[in-house]
Amino acid sequence: MRRPAPDRGRTLLGPALQLIHTGQAPTRSALTGALDVTRATAGAVTGELEALGLITVDSRPAGGGRGRPSHRLALAEDGPVVIAAQIHADGVSVSLAALGGQLLEPLHLPLPAATDPVRLLRAVAEAGAGLARGSRRRCLGIGLALPNPVTEPDGTALAALHFGWPSGTPVADLFAEEIRKADLGPKARTAFPSAIANDANLAALAEHRHGAGRGSRHLLLVTSGHRGVGGALVIDGRLHTGSAGLALEVGHLTVDPQGRPCPCGNRGCLNSETDPDALFAAAALTPDPALPLFGQARELARATDPAARAAVDHVVDRLGLGLAGLANILNPDRIVLSGLHLDLLAAAPERLAAVVAERCLWGRSGRVPIVPAQVRHAGLVGAAELAWEPYLVDPQAVAEV
Amino acid sequence: MRRPAPDRGRTLLGPALQLIHTGQAPTRSALTGALDVTRATAGAVTGELEALGLITVDSRPAGGGRGRPSHRLALAEDGPVVIAAQIHADGVSVSLAALGGQLLEPLHLPLPAATDPVRLLRAVAEAGAGLARGSRRRCLGIGLALPNPVTEPDGTALAALHFGWPSGTPVADLFAEEIRKADLGPKARTAFPSAIANDANLAALAEHRHGAGRGSRHLLLVTSGHRGVGGALVIDGRLHTGSAGLALEVGHLTVDPQGRPCPCGNRGCLNSETDPDALFAAAALTPDPALPLFGQARELARATDPAARAAVDHVVDRLGLGLAGLANILNPDRIVLSGLHLDLLAAAPERLAAVVAERCLWGRSGRVPIVPAQVRHAGLVGAAELAWEPYLVDPQAVAEV
DNA sequence: CTGACTTTGTGCCGCTACTGAACAAAACAC
DNA sequence: GTGTTTTGTTCAGTAGCGGCACAAAGTCAG
Known part of the structure; x- marks a missing residue:
């Protein structure tokens, strides 16, 4: 009994909703087992979630084994939604998102002409508000994925390379203010919560709940994109973002x-050795400056000519060293690769696994499976998770206001 | 209500005992505040801990401010104890340990002639059992610190360099068996629990609860000793040891x-650049093979002649790079240095801080204080913490059998 | 010294989220 | 049809905590 406090409600409500949300409890009896409670409790919990309009309990037979079939638990088709948004180098993505990790209607917008913090955040807020007004479902909050580090708990953005935002911009506060001013329609909560986080972290959260990280207890995600190499760690279902x-x-x-010199002053950083530029450098090619670099690099990683294969092998070896170094420090039970690293993994899976295994201390005990990311629009899906978070902790919050 | 389960008892009992154990709740009213509960609850909890014989409530005035003075909470003088043990390169240390992080009578024994797993563990078990028999206080368990990585949750030891134990030796099981066979005297529990863990991890736990890590939420400990460089991470009061x-x-x-070549195949590893050998190499000196290397290196780190200072600076620079790399990955709010690294910190604190700050990304936001370890016999104190752990989670367990 | 004030400890009641047992319901096996 | 197995529900019972009222033990102002 961890401070139940009369205003908190049923403690199992959150874990139960999360299990249904992530597809780990498709039936009432599965929920009973997963929560390790009595059937009576599971029944009360599902009844309450149904009363909150979050799930539906289907009494039709679920088929299968002996005994009375268990009721299927489904997420409510007309349940509440949240707004997921993402700012990236090419533009802004927004979508409504229901529980279950599904994006309802992902929308990709070009960057506005002015990319100063207030105007860009206003564009995001207004795009999201438009989706909320256009839906007949109740909207409960908004989550935003940003392509730069975000400090905690104050929510400032550091080093927004693409937009020239000053380091320390209080993005969380600015975004909350723009959300407050936006017209969210009659279906939205009066105190509309907003939250921001880094996109790599949110992608890891998305993979853990709905993709290649399901079931992992120590998940490491490594990604390579426009902004360089990023990582994120999910421990026991929660993001580990460090002290700040x-x-x-x-x-x-x-x-x-x-290796190649890196702006940080060192040589041979993971960034400068495994990003799109590094792949082209290894192939002794120069990318077409008229086309997006990232797409060209992905194509190059998939090419089958010997020169491309050799370049891939060269970069894969360095990626492997980096992953082994991380594995020795973090000892994850799974590594998910995304972005260009996903293509490198697809192009040379055995080679990558061999390099990592060779450098992993402690041999078999330290070995870790390396798998490709599965979630499309992982940043957006993660932003939705961020927006859902308060309700996954305490589902009764959906009933407030 | 996180599964209170009638057999579990009061949920606040564990957190309360831990606060008293670490000195964070010297009075009843401090406990009320730290647990964020009502006075009535704090009263019930302290009453129960007193009934278990773990603490004493002193009704004498605690002096100070206005209002009725709060009762002092002290750990019971005649309360139960645990056995703490540590195996290191030079020998075996054992001690009884009460709550509060105090070792009652640390005892250092030379290594037995035979250092195969069973015989060395038997020597530890018998030394500990002797202390338990010699005490009039009840003995509740034993914790053992080992100088090698320990896998979880099975408790096998990997790569025990000094003793030639085969990698994968099931130390936890072997040790439990030796404890079962040892004569623990009439005061010991019938089912006497034993636990093992790595010494660096246990030292970090000790520093977090009783030393330089108090109050830290993301504590990184780095140490350099006979076995090379080791690290440990304590997040929110719990050891993070990875998935295995x-x-x-x-x-x-x-x-x-x-840098210098390392047995791992690379050059310039943190190990080969900041261990005792590296310090001597930087000073272009050779240690006296007749004396223990570690002690000579500590002396060299404390020497004031220009050659020694230059060697220290050289090694400190490399240590700083390593710490910065770790800080960028783990983002701790404090770094505690132990072993030879403690002496390097003492010899050149500003230089070390400057090197770390320079390589820490994100400038001020990423900066982290680096402090020296404070706990004497930190491995032993940590082993005691390990033995106490079940009772700090559920103090009612002391009443069972 | 006296009384007001402040802070702390305690007894009592009630609430809430669970458990456990008994029973009913819905499938399959024969 | 009758057993068997598994699931959902109902109904007490209970442990752990909050809230309140009151008593206790000190300080402070006069």
Whole structure:
């Protein structure tokens, strides 16, 4: 009994909703087992979630084994939604999102002409508000994924490379203010909560709940995109972002003492050795400056000609050293690769696994499976998770206002 | 209500005992505030802990401010004890330990002639049992610190360099068996629990609860000793040992691309750049093979002649690079240095801080204080914490059998 | 010294979220 | 049809905590 406090409600409500949300409890009896409670409790909990309009209990047979079939638990088709948003180098993505990790209607907008913090955040808020007004479902909050580190708990953004935002911009506060001013329609909560976080962290959360990280207890995600290499760690279902939100800045791990110079001052950082530029450099090619670099690099990683394969092998070896270094420090039980690293994994899975295994201390005990990311629009899905978070902790919050 | 389960007892009992144990709740009213409960609850909890014989409530005035003075909470003078033990390169240490992090009578024994797992563990078990028999206080368990990585949750030891134990030796099981066979005297529990863990991890736990890590939420400990460089991480008061207990193997982080070769195959690993040998190499000296290397290195770190200072600076620079790399990945709010690294910190604190700050990404937001370890016999104190752990989670367990 | 004030400890009641047992319901096996 | 197995529900019972009222033990002002 961890401070139940009369205003808190049933403690099992949150864990139960999370299990249904992540598809781990498709039936009432599965929920009973997963929560390790009596059937009576599971019944009370599902009844309450149904009363909150979050789930539906289907009494039709679920088929299968002996005994009375268990009722299927489904997320309510007309339940509440949240707004998920993401700012990236190419533009802004927004979508409504229901429980279950599904994006209802992902929308991709170009960047507005002015990308100063207030105007860009206003554009995000207004795009999200438009979706909320256009839906007949109740809207409960908004989550925003940003392409830069976000400090905790104050929510300032550091080093927004693409937009020239000053380091320390109080994005959380600015965004909350723009949300407050936006017209969210009659279906929205009066005190409309907003939250921001880093996109790599949110992608890891999305993979853990709905993708390649399901069931993992120590999940490491490493991604390579426009902004360089990013990492994120999910421990026991919760993001580990360090003491100030700045953990898993893995881009400057040394992976090649004789490598290319990095702006950080060192040589051979994971960033400068495994990003799109590094792949082109390894292939002795120059990308077409008229086309997006990232897409060209992904194509190059998938190419089958010997020169491309050799370049992939070269970069994969360095990626492997970086992953082994991280595995020795963090000892994850799974590594999920995303972005360009996903293509590198697809192009040379055995080679990557071999390099990591060779450098992993403690041999078999330290070995870790490396798998490709599965979630489309993981940043957006993660932003939705962020917006859902308060309700996954305490589902009774959906009934307030 | 997180599964109170009638057999579990009061949920606040554990947190309350832990606060008293770590000195964070010297009075009843401090406990009320720290637990964020009503006075009535705090009263019931302290009453129950007193009934269990773990604490005493002193009704004498505590002096100070206005109002009725609060009762002082003290750990019972005749309360139960645990056995703490540690195996290191030089021998075996054992002690009885009460709550509060105090070792009652630390005893250091030389290594027995035969250091195969069973015989060494038997020697530890018998030394501990002797202390238990010699005390009039009830003995509740034993914790053992080992100088090698320990896998979780099965408790096997990997790569016991000094003793040639085969990797994968099931130390937890073997030790439990030796404890079962030892004569613990009439005061011991019938089912006498034993636990093992890695010494660096236990030292970090000790520093967090009773030393330089108090109050830290993300504590990184880095130590350099006979066995090379070790690390440990304590997050929110709990050890983070990764998915298999092998996290924080930080010895092979690259800190000098042009550095000395390391047995791992790379050059310039944190291990080979900041261990005792590295300090002597930087000073262009050779240690006296007749004397213990570690002590000579500590002396060299404290020497004031220019050659020694230059060697210290050289090694400190590399240690700083390693700490910065770890800080960028883990984002701790405090770094505690122990072993030879403590002496390096003492010799050049500003230089170390400057190197770390320079390489820490995100400038001020990422900066982290680096402090020296404070706990004497931290491995033993940590082993005591390990033995106390079940009772700090559920103090009612002391009443069972 | 006296009384007001402040803070702390305690007894009592009630609430809430669970457990456990008994029973009913819905499938399959024969 | 009758057993068997598994699931959902109903109904007490209970442990742990909050809230309140009151008593206790000190300080402070006069």
